[in-house]
Amino acid sequence: MDVITKLPKINVGRISSYYEMSTCSLEDRIACEPRAKFRSIDGSCNNLRYKTWGKSFTCHRRLLPPNYADGIAQPRIAYDGGKLPNARDISSQLLPDVDVKDHRLTSMTMAFGQFIIHDITRTLPLANDIRCCPSKSAKHPECFAIDIVRSDDILVKYFNQTCINFVRSIVCNPCALGPREQQNQATHTFDMSHMYGLRLNDSLALRSFRGGKLRGSFTSSYPKEELPPKMTREDPGCNVRPKPPRFKCFETADGVRASQHPALQSLHTAFHRRHNQHAEALSRINPHWNDEKLYQESRHLMIAEVSAMIYGQYLSAIFGRRMMKHFRLGLNKHGYTRYDSKLNPSTFQEFITASGRFGHSQINDRFRVLFGEDGKTYEYNLRDNFFETTIVSLGHVSRICFFSEKISKILIPDIQSSGVLKGL
Incomplete structure (x- = not known):
């Protein structure tokens, strides 16, 4: 417990000059414009007192202390000192696939949930080229491969795969000694960073000017x-x-993650078009505005619109009206909520790694696409369309709909076999 409570209190700047030149002094180097009308791209300066709160490439927070084996960084072990049960084996035995449809919601509920989660969290492995399988021969210290021990596992049956490559997340520098923390590359607030960019250079590359x-x-x-x-x-x-694939993946601020499946692709496409629609309309109303003004005002509108969708519709569909009212999560009909400069908006580990993953149980293994005006549909398998942009590229952006899965602990086989590998 001393590791968690006492080590972080040590002034690391007095120990090593490295910390003085790194992100530890970032707060002092950021110059905020108090009268700035628009959000910064990287999330800095949203709070003028705590300039880096919510900024991209900063640490996730925790509700509870971490539970590392050595108190610092080693993965958990059992209470008796042995290894924990195999994670894949537990998942396969306790979470069988049961097809239960929720006729109140469509698959867009799942896709929109994934879309907004990608806006506030992006935690990547140390590197994509680290090979941790087979686990017995893995030498890299960041390897944490998952062996597949059941012969009837879907990965063994269909792909002859006996090991899942798993690399630990990038370490975040919290500017303090103590337990290992993880970095969030996205901004921590709903500001469409996965569409507009995590850094200024990212945003410039996506603009037409x-x-x-x-x-x-x-x-x-x-x-x-x-x-x-x-x-x-x-x-x-x-x-x-x-x-x-016939069509390449989309280039977005979220990298290849935006092209994971057609439903998510359709949302990125719809909001991309919406931004350009705003820009075109604003230019007609205000022909004297330059490119920068039109871009920022359109982005401003997009962030407001999506925030209204989240708090006005999506959260209500997930939590229900009673819980929304109890926790005052809904939109105000008039005025604004009171601003609290001491409220840190940074994302919590417990949410982004556990509770926020409830949406995985809403994923269907098959999606329906509406064809024409006569109501005819056809189905496509999710497993055949990971990072495949053909359906959206052929014009079916608004026609991916129909039933969602009820929220539960159940994962469909397509996700059990591909979720870890594809980063879903």
């Missing part, structure tokens, strides 16, 4: 249906099928 609009792309089949820009470089995470 014409009329405040974002860069886009079009297909020959649907030349008037704008999509997010397509990747110009090859990414191994997108070429997941034996045959390269």
